[in-house]
Amino acid sequence: MSYVPSTGEQRQEMLRAIGMQDYRDLYRDVPADMILDRPLDIPEGMSELEVTRAMTAMAARNTVFPTVLRGAGAYDHYIPSIVKSVTSKEEFLTAYTPYQAEMSQGVLQSIFEYQTMICELTGMDVSNASVYDGATAAAEAAAMCRDRKRRVTLISAAAHPDTINTVRTYCYGTGDELRVVPMKDGRTDTDALRRMLTPDVASFYLQQPNFFGQLEDAEAIGAMVHEAGAMYVMGCNPIALGIMKTPAACGADVAVGEGQPLGMPLSFGGPYLGFMATLTKHMRKLPGRIVGETTDHEGRRAYVLSLQAREQHIRREKASSNICSNQALCALTAGVYLAAMGPEGLAEAARQSMAKAHYLCRSLTAIEGVELVYTGEFFHEFVTTLPRRDEVLAALEKAGILGGLPVDGGVLWCATEKVGKAELDRAVEIVKEVLAK
Amino acid sequence: MNYPAELQYSKSHEWVRMEDGVAVIGISDFAQDALGDVVFVNLPQEGDETTAGDAFGDVESVKAVSDLVSPVSGTVCAVNEDLLDAPELLNQDPYGAWIIKVENITDTEELLDAAAYEAFCAAEG
């Protein structure tokens, strides 16, 4: 089935109307020897019922863990039902980019609302309509901070490895240098940072909380970065921002981050959401789409894609980024999530995530052989040593628990508001059991 | 369309007026008309070097961006910051709303007088 509504008869009628006999005539501009002279080597098309069986069988070959104690850039938070119900509305789902404002006010307004919410979360003045994910947001932020004199990007070694690698790739593209600031005790080594803040540095990227869950001294680092004349980019966890000091208050010039925790399921890594927000003075350097408010000729409030002269379709090779789309439906998802949770709900999700993680940490480190690797303050992730790591993780897996992520020297654990005390206790029990053997 | 006689013009539609060795530069009436409503001007900074024939900034309308090409080589000594808040000045008063002033001029592009420029614009039509 190919979803072509025209019947065989109608197709013949249409061919005749344009003076052709069969489909081959349509491709007469194509050199004959380039036309595929055999059927594609893929299976025959299937009915909807058969397709359902095939895809369901594939999904069944995955394990869905009822309890997830692994984060590392993808977090298992509770998703309110209203989120899924709004984002599956067929109009929101199937609409194109809102270039025709008069018939897209719904999409444009939803993005304007999203932009406002991101500003509220981060304390910044302007947000774009989103980019692909947190890693690309970091790379785009690094690019927007460069100017003629300052081209070097600094990034903390405590940032997510995929973020570092993505920023590295984008820097390689434009021929700019990336220097990684080393870690010390699970956080950015501020002495090293001070030494590395040379006059050629355009920006420093800090992840807060960092990849290992540790809370960095973001404000002091910001002051250091500004003193050196560079710009400060902070990658943040949006749930944590429900209770944590905003990047604006820490002195950030650009705030970015991974928006997946705001209503998007784990989804084996995507689609996710990159948010980017900045101060008014940097607004015109912000890549991607931005929705602005204006009026029509009758004075009615109207929303429209604005500041498009920054973008690829106008600047072409002089554009600072080739980005042509946002993740509109994911931005809508984040907007509905934030509206459903509200300020209190978001703060509660943050508080509970933190509480559950600290409870898990206390319980695990009470077991002999399990010790904290990094001992600083943390939000909802922490690293412990774990003897017989593979055995422990396998035992947890058997009980339907996805344990922490194996990292150098141990395991990176995570807990969110979604995990109940009983599940945490069960996990700790299993660890104890295995290590007692 | 306005072509003040006391100014000189470049083929990329900038005008130049010399004031004691300093070149005052803006865009012509023809240019602002072709651009449509100007929404933003990307200005250089004082101290930046300009090169005759190269872009020193750009002008944005809603649907397009146009380079501002410097008719002279030299150093930017002043920038019209009014244009940052009121880019529409370029449309309203193209010959009054100067964009940059350049000193220490070392090179100048081939410039046209008002009559020659008017003829040039008519041909470009």
Added chain:
Amino acid sequence: MKLIFEKSVPGRHCDLLPKCDVETVSLPESLRRDAAPALPEMSEVDLSRHYTELNKQVHGVNCGFYPLGSCTMKYNPRIDEDMAALPGFTGVHPLAPAHTVAGCREVLDTARKYLCEITGMDDMTFQPAAGAHGEFTGVMLIKQYHASRGDVARTKIIVPDSAHGTNPATAAMCGFQVVNIPSAPDGCVDLAALKAALGPDTAGLMLTNPNTVGIFDENILEITRLVHEAGGLCYYDGANLNAVMGVVRPGDMGFDCIHLNLHKTFATPHGGGGPGAGGVGCKEFLRPFLPASALMDGPGRIQVRSFAGNFLVVVKALTYLLTLGREGVPEASQNAVLNANYLMHAMKGTFTPAFDRVCMHEFVLDLGEFKKATGVSALDVAKCLIDYGMHPPTMYFPLIVHEALMLEPTETESKETLDWAADVFRQLYELGFKDPEYMHNSPHNAPIGRPDEVQAARHPIVRWQKG
């Protein structure tokens, strides 16, 4: 429509989380937020009604004809959505152990296999999240390839002036200088211009075929041969694949790497502007340069976004591929081309096609003469279409045609819809001569009239502010 913040009432909330069942802890004082974020405070019924109200002012493919050239707004099958919503796909952590995600691997491997067969490529990555992102990835393959051979002189990428704006922007992001070559009068690559631009500094050529005016460039083998002869690689922008999938393969046209828009050709929904997915395919020799995830696959390769890409979008595309199958894929593209030619033919006597010849899956109308005669522009015509419930075609692209309207009906439109669309265009053509003023002031029946974009750009208001 009121903004959600204007409907917020302090104290309203939804009851979504239970009380915390473990001891609470506090952030150190120095790290605490001063004031709560001003997010809306709503009950669930408020939310439901607010988004229903917004949704009424959104035009989806389910609402009507959407002939956006170059966007392939084909029908988005409901089964694709259902499969992507299976908990077995949504509930999987990207960093879960390999043996627990065999299903995900199967989705990616199967999609890769089928799409490589359709495009004539040897391998494919799904890490790029969009078409432009795929372009960036594809050009990075070219960059790495030349670097690996120590060929540092290749600094230029050739792009035809008919190309989508992302093409030159991508080349610049990859550190290449862009060489624009003019198109021939028929919109195809000017071979003489191409030959003149080729040299030892050529890294590659970015091209789409059929091209952006909907015409299949019959010189394509010569074009790719010339580029290869000069030592460059050929990159295929897959935006127009819907014209030829299952009929012609980019790999057989001489392309070395390609990107696909899963949200165009493979029917995954546009979502109002994403998420899509830009699969990037390549020939064997470029395989080592494909991106990977540092966390999932280890270090050493480039990376364009975290983890493996927009996985659920690939699920939707695979579901679509399984449905179409070996006969359905060429059937879709053949009918896309039939529908475009039929519509172009049905509009005879009204607006002029830019090129009077058989088109592929899309065609461009040139309203230059029409504007001279009536004063009515392509923009005015587009705005009038809104009153008819038709989404306007792509406007003012490609740049090589003035007053352009590009129409791509896709294969999922019926003959009745195409007949109706041709009739609407006929009415507007006549209206242009009868009442141009009416058209300048269109749309008349939409929730808003034309927005003041100049004001929006001069005095940006990009967020709601209290008071």
